[in-house]
Amino acid sequence: xxxxxxxxxxxxxxxxxxxxxxxxxxxxxxxxxxxxxxxxxxxxxxxxxxxxxxxxxxxxxxxxxxxxxxxxxxxxxxxxxxxxxxxxxxxxxxxxxxxxxxxxxxxxxxxxxxxxxxxxxxxxxxxxxxxxxxxxxxxxxxxxxxxxxxxxxxxxxxxxxxxxxxxxxxxxxxxxxxxxxxxxxxxxxxxxxxxxxxxxxxxxxxxxxxxxxxxxxxxxxxxxxxxxxxxxxxxxxxxxxxxxxxxxxxxxxxxxxxxxxxxxxxxxxxxxxxxxxxxxxxxxxxxxxxxxxxxxxxxxxxxxxxxxxxxxxxxxxxxxxxxxxxxxxxx
Numbered sequence: 001x002x003x004x005x006x007x008x009x010x011x012x013x014x015x016x017x018x019x020x021x022x023x024x025x026x027x028x029x030x031x032x033x034x035x036x037x038x039x040x041x042x043x044x045x046x047x048x049x050x051x052x053x054x055x056x057x058x059x060x061x062x063x064x065x066x067x068x069x070x071x072x073x074x075x076x077x078x079x080x081x082x083x084x085x086x087x088x089x090x091x092x093x094x095x096x097x098x099x100x101x102x103x104x105x106x107x108x109x110x111x112x113x114x115x116x117x118x119x120x121x122x123x124x125x126x127x128x129x130x131x132x133x134x135x136x137x138x139x140x141x142x143x144x145x146x147x148x149x150x151x152x153x154x155x156x157x158x159x160x161x162x163x164x165x166x167x168x169x170x171x172x173x174x175x176x177x178x179x180x181x182x183x184x185x186x187x188x189x190x191x192x193x194x195x196x197x198x199x200x201x202x203x204x205x206x207x208x209x210x211x212x213x214x215x216x217x218x219x220x221x222x223x224x225x226x227x228x229x230x231x232x233x234x235x236x237x238x239x240x241x242x243x244x245x246x247x248x249x250x251x252x253x254x255x256x257x258x259x260x261x262x263x264x265x266x267x268x269x270x271x272x273x274x275x276x277x278x279x280x281x282x283x284x285x286x287x288x289x290x291x292x293x294x295x296x297x298x299x300x301x302x303x304x305x306x307x308x309x310x311x312x313x314x315x316x317x318x319x320x321x322x323x324x325x326x327x328x329x330x331x
Contacts, residue, residue: 001097004076007295008118013234014164015166015206015298016115018077019124021132022151022160023110026140030152031088031105036263039088046104049138050093053131057102067328071307077115077166080106106150108158110135117298119230121163121223129219135280138253148215157215163226164210169233170283171240173205174252181207181233189230190215192269204275209233245287256284260292268315269322271306296328 002085003016010192024030028042047054061075062084070084078101079092086105093102103111114127135141148158156162183201185192209230244252257281262269269277269300271287278297284290302308304321312320 002076002302003115003117004098005299006117008120010118010119010234011117011294011298013167013169013237014119014230015168015197015301016077016117017124018116018162018164018166019121019128020113020162020164021110021112021128022108022141022149022156022162023112023132023139024150024152025134026111026142029109031109032160033150034046034088034105036087036089039090043089043104044111045139046102046135049135050102051076052134056236057093057095057100060092060094062086062092067306068311072305075305075308076302078113079103100131102131106155109281110139119165119206121165121226125161125163125223155212155214158217159214159219159222161214161219161222162210162282163222163261165207165226165230167207167209167230167233168205168279168282169207169237170205170279171237171244172233174244175238175240176239177240181236183208185229186212186234188225189217190226190229196211204279206279230296241283241287244283245289248287248289253289256280256290260284263292263297263325264321265326268318269304269325270318271304271321274304274321274325293329300328 008014020201025042025045028034028038031039050057060069062070065084067084070079073079073092073094074081076098078094078098080103083090083103083106085091089322090105090114092104099115101113112128112131114124116124144150149160151157151160151326169178169181171183182192189212191210193208211226214222259277263277263281278301281290281292282294282297285292285294304324306317309317
């Protein structure tokens with residue numbers, strides 16, 4: 001069962017948690033300076049190093065998979081948006097339950113990503129560290145006593161760790177308090193982005209919060225700051241949700257009811273409309289004014305994304321998405 005089909009800790013605020021480790025192999029240039037032949041050598045070394053656990057993974061060669069399949073993996077956050085678009089030899093090793101993705105020759109030679117539903121930073125960090133230890137026993141990673149693990153982008157040097165959470169913050173956003181969220185995150189060495197990372201937007205009031213600093217800090221420092229910041233954000237979000245529940249305006253009440261009704265009864269539904277409507281429906285469910293299965297909404301978010309829904313025309317996708325929503329949310 002994929003992580004997005006399971007219930008998670010604090011899932012009233014958090015869709016998922018991810019730990020990502022960036023590593024590079026000594027003796028090879030960074031991917032940005034490599035030739036296709038050199039990238040093929042890197043991939044071969046990683047395949048050999050993964051041999052003890054490789055049977056647990058599906059290998060996706062970016063040169064061989066279709067744009068449709070690459071889109072599916074991107075929508076599940078298992079590969080980065082432009083990972084397929086390169087002359088380098090690139091591959092992703094993805095676990096059968098889709099909780100682990102190991103990208104080879106992305107911005108760095110190796111990027112280990114581990115996912116979990118809800119808020120589980122310790123679980124994903126422990127899982128990523130186990131894979132890192134396995135690879136370090138078989139590969140020599142570029143490391144400096146002064147700068148830690150060496151990475152293509154200087155902002156990833158040090159631990160090479162990015163700890164992130166995909167969070168749903170409708171109350172903070174609707175109240176106009178997201179600016180405070182950005183300022184507080186920056187003070188704590190964290191950053192707030194859209195759900196597909198740097199440069200992306202935050203539709204459906206969904207944000208990705210991650211550490212910005214990796215140099216001069218330990219993984220434990222990152223973990224503690226990450227947990228403390230998220231708890232303060234959740235407290236602020238819950239406080240505003242409580243206030244909304246006590247003093248809800250007729251306009252917001254109407255938006256929530258319309259959202260739930262459209263999700264259960266529309267004939268056409270675009271992906272952007274779904275993200276907006278599910279946000280209001282989730283908020284309504286958590287403040288107790290509408291009845292909708294939020295666990296199904298989380299699963300349907302991935303399963304009805306444009307590429308995951310199938311190789312269809314835009315109108316066919318919108319028709320099929322609405323049909324799936326009517327069927328799943330009616331039961």
